[in-house]
Amino acid sequence: xxxxxxxxxxxxxxxxxxxxxxxxxxxxxxxxxxxxxxxxxxxxxxxxxxxxxxxxxxxxxxxxxxxxxxxxxxxxxxxxxxxxxxxxxxxxxxxxxxxxxxxxxxxxxxxxxxxxxxxxxxxxxxxxxxxxxxxxxxxxxxxxxxxxxxxx
Numbered sequence: 605x606x607x608x609x610x611x612x613x614x615x616x617x618x619x620x621x622x623x624x625x626x627x628x629x630x631x632x633x634x635x636x637x638x639x640x641x642x643x644x645x646x647x648x649x650x651x652x653x654x655x656x657x658x659x660x661x662x663x664x665x666x667x668x669x670x671x672x673x674x675x676x677x678x679x680x681x682x683x684x685x686x687x688x689x690x691x692x693x694x695x696x697x698x699x700x701x702x703x704x705x706x707x708x709x710x711x712x713x714x715x716x717x718x719x720x721x722x723x724x725x726x727x728x729x730x731x732x733x734x735x736x737x738x739x740x741x742x743x744x745x746x747x748x749x750x751x752x753x754x755x756x
Contacts, residue, residue, distance in 0.1 A: 623648045623705045623718075628656070636665040645705045645718060647729075652690035653750050655704070655718060655731055657682045680716055682733035684748040692729075692752065697722050704731065727752040 629642035639661045647653040659680040696702035701721035721730040733746045 625657070625705060625707070633660075636669070638662055646687075647684075647704055647720065649693040649695045649704075650690060650720070650729060651693070652686055652688035653684060653729065654687040655682055655684040655748065657705075657716075657718060657733055659716060679744055680733045680735070680746055682718060682731055682746045682748050684729070684731045684750050686750060690750075690752060695720065695722060697724065701730075701732075706736075723749075 623645050625643035625645045627641060628644045631640040631642075632638075633640055640658055641661045642656060642658045645655045645657060647655065657680055699721070701719050703717055704720045705718040706715045715736050717734055717736055719732045719734070721732065722728075723730055729750045729752060731748045731750070735744060
């Protein structure tokens, strides 16, 4: 029953992401089976950049005990690094940037997103992980930057 809410929401709502994440680690944090999941997300438009995102994944036991069946917390952490020669593709260069990755965190339209913003003046890519909710935003945010000096 791992990732129960995420799977149900993704199937029911057809929510996917621009990039595909690959799970690279899982840390058990308590007796109830709650985990911290670590995924690698290569930027689909910037070759040579990979982001690693960590988030809390509620267990079946925790869902029963707390009664909130269909939602995972908004907490996440991100770190992005150069993992090869960087080649910047056709990216959105506006202040709003663009989604690199998103995945459902509930059955009621809550998503975990990774957004890329290009800071042209400083030649830096900024990656922001945050939750987006239907009725209210989340103040829980994590950010990582990748300098582009010497990149194509």
